Amino acid sequence: MTDAITIKNLTYSYPDQGELFKGFDLTVQKGEWLSIVGHNGSGKSTLAKLILGLLDFDKGHISVFGKKLSEETLAAIRAEVGMVFQNPDNQFVGATVADDVAFGLENRQVPSLEMPAKIEAALRQVEMLDYAEREPHTLSGGQKQRVAMASVLALQPRVIILDEATAMLDPEGKQAVLKTIKELKAAYQEKLTMIVITHDMEEAALADRVVVLDDGQLVYDEAPETLFLKGHALQELGLTQPFAMALQSALGLQNPSYQSKQELATWLSTLKA
Numbered sequence: 690m691t692d693a694i695t696i697k698n699l700t701y702s703y704p705d706q707g708e709l710f711k712g713f714d715l716t717v718q719k720g721e722w723l724s725i726v727g728h729n730g731s732g733k734s735t736l737a738k739l740i741l742g743l744l745d746f747d748k749g750h751i752s753v754f755g756k757k758l759s760e761e762t763l764a765a766i767r768a769e770v771g772m773v774f775q776n777p778d779n780q781f782v783g784a785t786v787a788d789d790v791a792f793g794l795e796n797r798q799v800p801s802l803e804m805p806a807k808i809e810a811a812l813r814q815v816e817m818l819d820y821a822e823r824e825p826h827t828l829s830g831g832q833k834q835r836v837a838m839a840s841v842l843a844l845q846p847r848v849i850i851l852d853e854a855t856a857m858l859d860p861e862g863k864q865a866v867l868k869t870i871k872e873l874k875a876a877y878q879e880k881l882t883m884i885v886i887t888h889d890m891e892e893a894a895l896a897d898r899v900v901v902l903d904d905g906q907l908v909y910d911e912a913p914e915t916l917f918l919k920g921h922a923l924q925e926l927g928l929t930q931p932f933a934m935a936l937q938s939a940l941g942l943q944n945p946s947y948q949s950k951q952e953l954a955t956w957l958s959t960l961k962a
């Protein structure tokens with residue numbers, strides 16, 4: 690089975706800087722929800738830009754669904770990979786929410802007769818259909834990010850990269866975006882691969898797999914259940930454990946097994962009884 694993304698022996702340095710990535714390897718499977726974490730400057734956004742062909746790497750190769758990234762394949766690969774960025778205010782071009790989703794479709798020369806159904810389906814998927822005629826600047830941060838996701842989804846990508854897409858949101862907006870990611874994952878299964886770059890360990894803990902970067906090196910690549918047991922090692926990399934795991938460690942539990950606050954709360958309530 691072809692992987693969604695294969696990165697092999699990648700070397701990249703910004704002009705006049707030392708090598709950030711050197712012999713870097715990473716495989717992302719089809720349908721996976723992969724989180725990429727790491728301290729500021731560890732290379733997360735650069736990796737996303739390299740996958741999208743926004744930066745030219747020096748050595749190695751990147752393949753998306755078996756297609757090697759090159760000048761010839763760039764347009765085809767960008768059609769497969771959608772990206773949602775950190776700042777919800779920098780992602781709008783349309784006067785209304787519906788116009789905004791239409792913009793990407795127009796760029797792809799989708800016939801105008803086909804557009805309304807595609808816009809409606811994408812907005813419904815992120816639960817923003819009721820806001821179709823709203824001006825984007827009147828939306829909350831979480832709603833704006835969900836519209837940004839709809840604009841990407843309308844183009845039917847097979848990979849979506851979210852680069853700190855919840856970082857500027859309040860807790861409610863963040864939860865709404867995470868709920869949308871979970872729903873998309875459930876709806877599309879292996880047809881949609883999610884790469885979520887984040888500083889938020891609660892968010893990372895929801896992924897199938899977490900990759901930890903440290904100065905362009907891949908230092909951990911494993912399931913959140915095992916990664917977040919490494920409290921001290923993570924601290925040394927400038928990362929924390931999700932709250933539920935940290936509390937279980939503080940309580941002296943040898944094998945913390947409750948990933949979410951909800952699971953932990955349920956367990957604590959059984960103790961009270």
Ligand SMILES: Nc1ncnc2c1ncn2[C@@H]1O[C@H](COP(=O)(O)OP(=O)(O)OP(=O)(O)O)[C@@H](O)[C@H]1O
Pocket residue numbers: 703704706709727728729730731732733734735736
């Ligand atoms: N345009 C650029 N020119 C030169 N160096 C850059 C450029 N962009 C990023 N860098 C450097 O490359 C390294 C990796 O940056 P990158 O933005 O990929 O990290 P990050 O893990 O996404 O960080 P953050 O969590 O702060 O967003 C950092 O040392 C950064 O200073």
